[in-house]
Amino acid sequence: MIIDGLINGIALGCIYALVALGFVLIYKATHVINFAQGEIMMFCSYICYAGSTTFHFNFILSFFFAVIAGFLLGALLERLFIRPLIGYPILPVVIATIGIAMVLQSVAALIWTFEPQKLDPFSGSPYQLWKVSISPVHLWTIIITFILIFLFSLFFRHSLVGIKLRAIAEDLIGSMASGIPVRRMYNFTWGLAGAIGAVAGILVAPVIFIHPHMGSIGLRALPAAVLGSFGSIPGAVVGGIVLGVSETIAGLYLPKEIKDVFPWLLLFLVLLIRPEGIFYTYEQKKV
Amino acid sequence: MKKIKVLAIVGLCVACFLSFTSNTIADTGVNKKVILVGGSLDLTGPAAFMGQGVKRGINLYFNKVNAEGGIHGRKLKYIAEDDGYVVAKTVSNYKKLTLKSRVFCLLGSTGSVGPKALKPYLEEDKIPLVGPYGYTSAMFRPFHTYLFNIYATCEDQAKIFVDYLKTELKLENPVIGLLAEDNEIGQDTIRGAEAQVKKVGWQAPVVELYKRSAIDFSSQVLRLKAKNVDALFFPVISSHSAQILKECQKANFQPLLFATATATDLRFLKMAGDSAYFGKGLRSFATQINHRDNSSGAEEFRAAIAKYDPSNKDPNSFNLFGYGIAKILCEGLQQAGADLTREKLISALEKMDGYETGIFAPMTYGPNNRQGTDSVRILRADHNKKDFVIETGWLHPE
Numbered sequence: 001m002i003i004d005g006l007i008n009g010i011a012l013g014c015i016y017a018l019v020a021l022g023f024v025l026i027y028k029a030t031h032v033i034n035f036a037q038g039e040i041m042m043f044c045s046y047i048c049y050a051g052s053t054t055f056h057f058n059f060i061l062s063f064f065f066a067v068i069a070g071f072l073l074g075a076l077l078e079r080l081f082i083r084p085l086i087g088y089p090i091l092p093v094v095i096a097t098i099g100i101a102m103v104l105q106s107v108a109a110l111i112w113t114f115e116p117q118k119l120d121p122f123s124g125s126p127y128q129l130w131k132v133s134i135s136p137v138h139l140w141t142i143i144i145t146f147i148l149i150f151l152f153s154l155f156f157r158h159s160l161v162g163i164k165l166r167a168i169a170e171d172l173i174g175s176m177a178s179g180i181p182v183r184r185m186y187n188f189t190w191g192l193a194g195a196i197g198a199v200a201g202i203l204v205a206p207v208i209f210i211h212p213h214m215g216s217i218g219l220r221a222l223p224a225a226v227l228g229s230f231g232s233i234p235g236a237v238v239g240g241i242v243l244g245v246s247e248t249i250a251g252l253y254l255p256k257e258i259k260d261v262f263p264w265l266l267l268f269l270v271l272l273i274r275p276e277g278i279f280y281t282y283e284q285k286k287v
Numbered sequence: 288m289k290k291i292k293v294l295a296i297v298g299l300c301v302a303c304f305l306s307f308t309s310n311t312i313a314d315t316g317v318n319k320k321v322i323l324v325g326g327s328l329d330l331t332g333p334a335a336f337m338g339q340g341v342k343r344g345i346n347l348y349f350n351k352v353n354a355e356g357g358i359h360g361r362k363l364k365y366i367a368e369d370d371g372y373v374v375a376k377t378v379s380n381y382k383k384l385t386l387k388s389r390v391f392c393l394l395g396s397t398g399s400v401g402p403k404a405l406k407p408y409l410e411e412d413k414i415p416l417v418g419p420y421g422y423t424s425a426m427f428r429p430f431h432t433y434l435f436n437i438y439a440t441c442e443d444q445a446k447i448f449v450d451y452l453k454t455e456l457k458l459e460n461p462v463i464g465l466l467a468e469d470n471e472i473g474q475d476t477i478r479g480a481e482a483q484v485k486k487v488g489w490q491a492p493v494v495e496l497y498k499r500s501a502i503d504f505s506s507q508v509l510r511l512k513a514k515n516v517d518a519l520f521f522p523v524i525s526s527h528s529a530q531i532l533k534e535c536q537k538a539n540f541q542p543l544l545f546a547t548a549t550a551t552d553l554r555f556l557k558m559a560g561d562s563a564y565f566g567k568g569l570r571s572f573a574t575q576i577n578h579r580d581n582s583s584g585a586e587e588f589r590a591a592i593a594k595y596d597p598s599n600k601d602p603n604s605f606n607l608f609g610y611g612i613a614k615i616l617c618e619g620l621q622q623a624g625a626d627l628t629r630e631k632l633i634s635a636l637e638k639m640d641g642y643e644t645g646i647f648a649p650m651t652y653g654p655n656n657r658q659g660t661d662s663v664r665i666l667r668a669d670h671n672k673k674d675f676v677i678e679t680g681w682l683h684p685e
Contacts, residue, residue: 001509001510001512001513004505004509004538005505005506005509008503008505008506008509012502012503012505106331109331109335113335113336113339114331114332114333114334114335114336115335115336115554116336116525116526116558118557118558118560120560123560123561124561125536125561126536126537126538126539128539133537133538133539134537135533135536135537138537204502206533207502207503207530207533208502208526208530209526209529209530209558211333211526212333213333216500217502220502247503247506248503248505248506249506250506251503251505251506251507251510252506252509252510256495256496256497256507259497259506260497260498260500260501
């Protein structure tokens with residue numbers, strides 16, 4: 001039972017990790033917590049659904065259609081609603097993201113109604129590995145998440161755009177002084193977060209179905225970002241997996257009343273011991 | 288000449304006034320031509336697909352009755368206000384419906400929380416609400432004069448679940464599992480199952496509860512599997528039912544599976560996919576007929592859609608629910624007579640004894656009975672037909 005629980009927890013944690021990654025990317029670059037991340041995820045899973053059902057694309061095409069749409073949606077939201085607020089205190093920007101979340105929810109309901117829709121590209125019987133069964137959706141969720149994380153780490157370490165984004169996160173003024181187009185990079189970051197939200201939405205859709213309120217998973221993933229120091233990409237991944245596994249294992253072995261609050265208890269515990277999160281690294285400055 | 292002009296103007300004013308007052312809705316929402324019926328439904332919130340469906344079904348039946356001459360010559364008009372599944376809005380909608388629109392009575396709801404919040408208001412204003420959508424005994428316990436329920440509760444369903452295992456499937460002291468939300472419905476389910484297993488001398492059920500916000504049911508399913516549950520009943524919303532079935536398939540957990548009425552239509556089967564036919568398959572407790580079957584009620588419903596709502600190409604169980612509750616109300620209005628008052632409607636409904644809607648189990652109310660029915664019938668998900676087939680007639684708890 002524990003191995004089954006562990007696999008379920010890792011798969012759930014991968015979803016949390018992808019959503020948390022969206023939070024982290026935007027926060028790292030712009031210091032804004034995007035409360036619309038869950039709704040971007042929801043909207044993009046609807047786009048994938050529309051690709052499959054309305055336009056009759058095959059799943060791979062619908063998947064990339066949704067990811068590109070997620071990128072464009074993220075970039076568009078930044079350009080229309082966030083960029084005009086640059087320079088203002090952080091609170092109006094955060095409120096704006098909450099407003100975006102509500103608008104996306106209403107637009108989705110208007111187009112696709114509130115009825116849950118099915119998007120299940122990984123259907124089929126579970127695979128049996130020794131005494132452990134793993135469903136195709138969990139297997140693909142874990143595989144796709146790890147591939148994505150690997151590609152992200154390559155992107156941030158070796159690509160020019162990735163290096164520019166890291167530079168902005170490290171030193172905004174210095175980046176501007178050295179000619180990095182900061183606004184364009186902000187826009188790109190929102191696009192990237194939208195794209196990764198799309199992947200998370202498509203992976204979670206077979207488990208919880210698509211409906212306008214599925215974006216609430218974004219708030220559940222928030223502790224993952226906090227656990228991982230809210231600015232660290234590996235931290236978001238580890239935080240997500242720790243959260244998913246702890247939630248599932250707590251559900252198996254602790255009283256049922258504890259299951260839902262256990263991730264939060266864990267978060268409090270971590271914050272008490274390490275308020276800056278697990279993956280926070282202190283900068284050393286020469287004086 | 289001047290006199291005649293003045294007289295003409297005065298006459299015209301009187302005529303206008305009389306015509307206006309004769310068409311004005313009285314306090315009770317009834318005049319010679321119209322009966323106003325109101326409802327607070329979720330039309331834009333998380334249960335909007337239910338609310339929209341119920342509204343469409345009610346309007347379908349009202350259109351049918353109106354086309355056939357109305358009730359004692361009066362046409363029916365349904366005014367639905369959107370509560371977005373928020374109780375506070377249900378209460379404000381109630382105020383709007385009763386004070387501004389001045390409806391005669393209320394019909395339908397989305398869920399049981401709203402009607403429960405309205406109980407003191409209905410009591411105070413003496414306004415009946417017919418056909419709230421809910422499976423909890425809290426709707427009529429303690430007795431409430433103005434709430435006329437339609438469905439068997441989850442307590443009844445849990446009892447029928449145990450009875451069915453014993454009498455039809457001939458199981459002896461199986462391990463029974465219950466997986467439900469941690470709310471009144473969950474408590475009703477536990478109460479019903481515990482009472483019935485005690486009665487038949489079986490071991491206590493294994494219970495797993497979860498919060499509405501849950502997105503993952505794997506740990507509950509794995510715990511039930513570890514306790515070797517033989518038969519599992521999960522009276523939960525349709526998307527959660529589908530998720531639970533998928534989890535059972537994933538964990539290779541194959542008990543006898545029983546869902547509730549939320550899991551009885553084609554959309555649900557589409558959501559659940561192969562998992563609905565996995566292992567020993569799925570049975571569901573149906574509180575109403577299947578609108579695709581050959582019963583007279585289903586045929587009547589389909590004929591009404593074809594004639595009065597032809598744009599509805601994909602009717603669903605919520606349309607049928609709305610149609611059914613509207614039929615019960617109309618029967619009450621008809622029996623209440625031409626001189627219609629709320630008291631007369633209540634009295635007429637109380638005289639309903641085994642009224643056959645063709646949609647629900649026979650409805651019975653009385654001076655001390657507001658439940659309507661405690662019956663369900665069992666449907667089975669059929670892999671070949673990719674639909675539910677009827678397994679039993681209407682069953683009562685023993």
